[in-house]
Amino acid sequence: MKNHLKVLRAENNWTQAELANQLRVSRQTVNALETGKFDPSLKLAFQIARLFRLGIEEVFQDEKP
Amino acid sequence: MKNHLKVLRAENNWTQAELANQLRVSRQTVNALETGKFDPSLKLAFQIARLFRLGIEEVFQDEKP
């Protein structure tokens, strides 16, 4: 699963900690998502898409569908 | 998180086992999703949306956004 989180965050000039606060997850979770350690839950994916006012498919893309 | 899985499956006249096979998950997982026991992973949500040729937001809806 690919995501554009790092780019979207950069566009908003947010630190990982600031993004984490808005999503109500830990800074380490944001870092792990950006560095591809794991994929978010569906719930968190919804929150992220909502925050950036995008569709889930715009933020996340299935690599091997 | 709400989902329309049961309706979508019914529209296709599939059993839970048949749907599970296509999604490559267990029958119990499909049942648990339909009966609201838990939400799918983002990966599985993508697979489900893909199978029914819908967007993720059309199949799943965040209850308390």
Next chain:
DNA sequence: TTATGAAGTCAAGTATACTTGACTAAATAT
């Protein structure tokens, strides 16, 4: 009536998402 298929559920186990706390390294500010 008996058998079979489908849905629902439970227990116990494994895998993955997410947490807290701590530490390093690099960049930036003082």
Next chain:
DNA sequence: ATATTTAGTCAAGTATACTTGACTTCATAA
């Protein structure tokens, strides 16, 4: 030169997604 901020990472723990195997109940078929 020193202090602070940010990103990245690790370990250990908790929460949730998903598995297998078994069992019950209901509906329909033989």
